[in-house]
Amino acid sequence: MNARTRLSWGRYPQHPQTVHPVQWPSEVEGAVAEALAAATGGTLAFGMGRSYGDSCMAASDHVVATAGFDRVLSADWDTGTIVAQPGLTLGALIDMALPRGWFLPVTPGTKFVTLGGAVANDVHGKNHHVTGTFGRHVKRLSLLRTDEGVVECSPDVNAELFEATVGGLGLTGIVLSVELQLRRVESAYVDQCAIKFGGLDEFFALSEELDARHEYAVAWVDCLATGRHAGRGHYIVGNHATDGRLQIAPPRPRSMPVDPPFSLVNGLTLKAFNTLYYHRQQTKRVTSVVGYDPFFYPLDGLLQWNRMYGRGGFQQYQCVIPHANARDAIRAMLAEIARSGSGSFLAVLKRCGDIRSPGLLSFPLEGVSLALDFAQRDTANATLFARLDALVDEAGGRLYPAKDAHMGAIHFQKAYPAWPRVEALRDRHLQSRFWQRVTQRGLTS
8 A cells, every 4th residue: 555545444345446535615616627547437535534435435536635625714712603613523623623612423433533524424423313424413515416516405505415425424415514503612521421231132222221311321231141141231321421521632643553464353352342341440430531532533542553454354233123023133233243253342232313414325313323334255255244234125124335344236226225325416527336235226236
């Protein structure tokens, strides 16, 4: 991999993307033209590459790199409204906003995501049941469309284009600016309660009891536990603290030091880690005050943690199951995963609420989401994912495009019936490997 190529975070599939960088608005059209001239198939904007599969990969493998296109254009610190270029990361925005008493309204599990990427994937977080997805807090977007020039859209202006762009995987235009509404906070800390639970039924009971009283809720589960221990884990809820300084978290510069030729995540290490992690909390319930960084971004404390899965990379499997079917479907999925002996150190369960997402392809629906990683093993993953896909489909659920590297056209088109509306508004010079895979092979694939 040279300095001008990138992979997605999962490092699979391995189609290196040649980057055409931009730093200023005047450079965007030239970079798009350069990428289109380099190879056929269509280009795509590429931020920090934190999408796990191929949704951030251009069909031509030539992308417009926006990470340096990252300036704040305006900020009203009385109202918490900011306008910024798409390459600004959530972490950089926190650094500016938090000392002034503002925080992100919605954040995924990493702050190394760009504003453009957060819009394109309509990211969600531990507070979906309270605030919905990221796109609900976007007030306006400015796009460069290759056939129209610069177009403004919002929930009230060019509304259909706005709905296709939020969660639209970067296919409707190159984002030039994002206007975002932040939320007030009084402290850089979170009042946290961690509860150790012994099985899946207890998770659902805790969720029913505690979600309504807390803005943030998420659970780690032991993906290898079986029998009466199946689905055991730690349930973590929190609210923004009202006491404490508005200070930026200190840097955590630890990094995965090597790029091993094989995955360090295997049956032996996974079982040992999960057992130790489950028993690390000795008492049933622990309350504490923690900083925002370890609460929201625990994995960001180890830079390049994706290297743990070896040079072959990994796939994340994330689905959401409607609430009525969630308990049985997730129990069956965890049983399949335990039988496979594979999975990840951090398997995550969280409830999604009933707040409507603004995007046509937004992932969350009212129910429960399960997410975990699998080291890339072609045959084993294909066999397991086929079983999991069948369970998700039967339960009326769907997979998350931002994390996906295997979903077939049949499942995608059934789970996201609004996809033709996005296709109709897609910029004809923008195309991803993901979109080709799930739309151009038709319902017979």
